[in-house]
Amino acid sequence: MMYLNPHLIMLPILLPLIAGALMVLINERHHRLKFLINLFSTAVMLLTAIQLLMQAESGLWPADMAVYLAANWSAPFGIVLVADRLAAIMLLLTATLGTATLVFSYSRWSKTGVHFHTLFQLLLMGINGAILTADLFNLFVFFEVMLAASYGLLLHGYNISRIRAGMQYIVVNLVASLFFLIGIALVYAATGTLNFADLALKIATLDSTDRFILQTGAAILAVAFLTKSAMWPLGFWLPVTYSAACAPVAAMLVLLTKIGVYVILRLWWLLFSEHAGASAGFGGSVLLCGGLLTLAFGAVGLLASQEPRRIASFSAVISSGTLLALIGYGDATLLSSALFYLISSTLAVAAFIMLTELTDRIYTPAASVLALSMEAFAVEEDTQQSAGVVIPAAMAFLGLAFAACALIMAGLPPLSGFVAKFSILHGLLDSGAAHAPLWVRWIILTLLLVAGLSAIIALMRFGVRTFWTLYNSAPLRLHPTEALPILAILLLGVSMVFTAGPLFNLLSRASTDLQQTPAYIERVLQHPVVTTQEGL
Amino acid sequence: MELTIALSIGVLFGSGIWLILRPRSFQVITGLLLLSYAVNLFIFITGRLSVNKPPLIVQGEVVDPSLYADPLPQALVLTAIVIGFATTALYLVVLLGSRGLTGTDHVDGKERDSEE
Numbered sequence: 001m002m003y004l005n006p007h008l009i010m011l012p013i014l015l016p017l018i019a020g021a022l023m024v025l026i027n028e029r030h031h032r033l034k035f036l037i038n039l040f041s042t043a044v045m046l047l048t049a050i051q052l053l054m055q056a057e058s059g060l061w062p063a064d065m066a067v068y069l070a071a072n073w074s075a076p077f078g079i080v081l082v083a084d085r086l087a088a089i090m091l092l093l094t095a096t097l098g099t100a101t102l103v104f105s106y107s108r109w110s111k112t113g114v115h116f117h118t119l120f121q122l123l124l125m126g127i128n129g130a131i132l133t134a135d136l137f138n139l140f141v142f143f144e145v146m147l148a149a150s151y152g153l154l155l156h157g158y159n160i161s162r163i164r165a166g167m168q169y170i171v172v173n174l175v176a177s178l179f180f181l182i183g184i185a186l187v188y189a190a191t192g193t194l195n196f197a198d199l200a201l202k203i204a205t206l207d208s209t210d211r212f213i214l215q216t217g218a219a220i221l222a223v224a225f226l227t228k229s230a231m232w233p234l235g236f237w238l239p240v241t242y243s244a245a246c247a248p249v250a251a252m253l254v255l256l257t258k259i260g261v262y263v264i265l266r267l268w269w270l271l272f273s274e275h276a277g278a279s280a281g282f283g284g285s286v287l288l289c290g291g292l293l294t295l296a297f298g299a300v301g302l303l304a305s306q307e308p309r310r311i312a313s314f315s316a317v318i319s320s321g322t323l324l325a326l327i328g329y330g331d332a333t334l335l336s337s338a339l340f341y342l343i344s345s346t347l348a349v350a351a352f353i354m355l356t357e358l359t360d361r362i363y364t365p366a367a368s369v370l371a372l373s374m375e376a377f378a379v380e381e382d383t384q385q386s387a388g389v390v391i392p393a394a395m396a397f398l399g400l401a402f403a404a405c406a407l408i409m410a411g412l413p414p415l416s417g418f419v420a421k422f423s424i425l426h427g428l429l430d431s432g433a434a435h436a437p438l439w440v441r442w443i444i445l446t447l448l449l450v451a452g453l454s455a456i457i458a459l460m461r462f463g464v465r466t467f468w469t470l471y472n473s474a475p476l477r478l479h480p481t482e483a484l485p486i487l488a489i490l491l492l493g494v495s496m497v498f499t500a501g502p503l504f505n506l507l508s509r510a511s512t513d514l515q516q517t518p519a520y521i522e523r524v525l526q527h528p529v530v531t532t533q534e535g536l
Numbered sequence: 537m538e539l540t541i542a543l544s545i546g547v548l549f550g551s552g553i554w555l556i557l558r559p560r561s562f563q564v565i566t567g568l569l570l571l572s573y574a575v576n577l578f579i580f581i582t583g584r585l586s587v588n589k590p591p592l593i594v595q596g597e598v599v600d601p602s603l604y605a606d607p608l609p610q611a612l613v614l615t616a617i618v619i620g621f622a623t624t625a626l627y628l629v630v631l632l633g634s635r636g637l638t639g640t641d642h643v644d645g646k647e648r649d650s651e652e
């Protein structure tokens with residue numbers, strides 16, 4: 001049987017920290033060495049995530065949850081890390097996307113500036129820590145690690161547009177961090193604890209004054225997380241930031257919004273479950289309405305987008321909106337569909353962002369002006385030239401990859417986006433009347449379909465202009481390390497269709513774990529400290 | 537004492553919010569600093585206000601907790617100060633970079649042509 005090392009949970013946090021620190025010491029001239037260290041660390045993270053997921057599935061952990069007491073202090077006093085199925089799935093997603101973007105950055109972006117690899121590892125450390133932690137203040141610290149690294153990465157390849165975007169992104173996130181701290185202070189003032197499990201236990205027993213303070217604190221905390229996950233009207237920083245960042249960084253930033261969603265999912269289902277007494281379901285309608293407004297905003301924004309990066313940005317906004325609306329809707333059976341959608345849309349948008357970096361090479365300014373004037377004046381084509389055009393392999397690859405990304409992002413069959421959207425729609429129509437009146441369900445349904453339609457329109461417009469109106473394009477050069485990650489992500493999207501059954505089973509087990517609040521509380525608070533006889 | 541602390545936090549917050557809404561990046565960074573002072577004070581008072589109470593107890597002693605200050609907010613404030621300081625310093629670097637590249641200290645990186 002598998003070797004159960006209790007310290008394995010620490011690896012996704014410690015390894016990138018050590019690798020990142022190590023690479024600060026290495027001179028930029030040894031670019032290949034730095035890349036290899038980075039790749040090794042990310043690959044080990046990938047294996048660790050797989051191993052953690054297998055252990056969570058194997059039933060060896062009590063309540064399918066691994067609890068790690070940092071510095072061996074028992075639960076409400078020390079810092080606790082908790083790995084369950086959902087955390088393992090998110091770690092796996094992070095490591096997969098990390099490996100893909102890292103390989104993608106090899107040929108160009110990792111060489112253009114200093115400390116790309118260090119910042120990349122620290123970003124992964126922050127993300128992994130935020131996924132694993134079970135303590136509110138520790139979550140703040142990991143969020144700051146993640147954000148500080150993302151500030152540096154956003155400015156990577158220093159130019160005016162990145163500085164302008166960085167000024168906004170940094171201020172917005174600094175203010176959001178202040179909100180985070182105020183929220184933490186209020187929660188602590190009301191309950192006297194910051195441990196997730198202890199909070200969930202104490203929320204039910206608060207008197208009305210303390211409950212009011214706690215709910216205020218939770219609302220202020222939510223502002224911080226919702227800013228991160230780009231809920232309307234807190235998400236105006238997102239299109240500017242995603243458009244300015246270089247491609248591998250923008251692909252990782254897509255994941256950061258999903259971390260905001262993940263934190264909301266975890267905290268909201270844990271703290272305001274039906275076991276929370278008078279606070280049960282607090283703020284659910286805000287999440288639902290906010291999610292729907294975000295969805296509508298994303299759909300309108302997508303229609304107005306011409307540039308590929310803005311299309312990707314608004315697709316990320318749409319996927320955040322969908323997820324927030326589904327979390328706020330409060331139907332546990334929809335959660336597994338929401339998680340499937342989260343994985344599928346994150347991968348697709350990230351692949352699309354990397355792809356736009358490649359299509360930008362054929363999409364020269366002259367060609368785009370021509371494409372626009374062609375539409376306006378319908379210039380006669382020179383028919384003799386167009387007979388028997390040879391499509392080079394690189395162009396064919398880009399076209400096919402674009403089509404696959406577009407299918408997943410718009411939720412059309414046969415790829416994973418369709419499976420995700422279909423199961424959401426099915427779940428919405430199927431869910432009991434207890435959760436929301438019928439018209440709410442129809443609004444979600446309509447908005448989802450409208451958002452899908454506007455994604456089709458925006459992506460088709462971009463596709464037609466990029467691939468079908470090419471004139472005098474220089475022969476396209478693709479490095480294998482640029483094509484491979486995109487191909488790998490899209491193949492994952494394809495394989496998610498074939499393994500949809502087992503995957504849905506896994507995700508529904510993960511979402512069932514989320515609802516086991518009493519089991520979670522007991523598991524974390526009862527976890528024994530290690531005594532010297534057992535050894536460390 | 538409560539009134540003094542509450543008023544000073546309020547004044548710091550008010551000034552900070554007004555400053556981060558100003559168009560000059562120096563005003564914004566000053567506003568962020570004031571806001572982080574206000575937030576740090578705010579975290580500090582969640583451990584309740586007290587005078588002359590030690591935060592630490594000797595191991596193994598059974599004591600009356602009401603004679604001791606809550607040590608956790610003090611630890612949280614220390615962490616928050618360090619993180620806030622680091623991120624503000626980072627913003628200062630970006631601010632200087634923006635000033636150097638765009639030639640203006642407007643937060644948008646360009647002057648509004650009509651008013652300024």
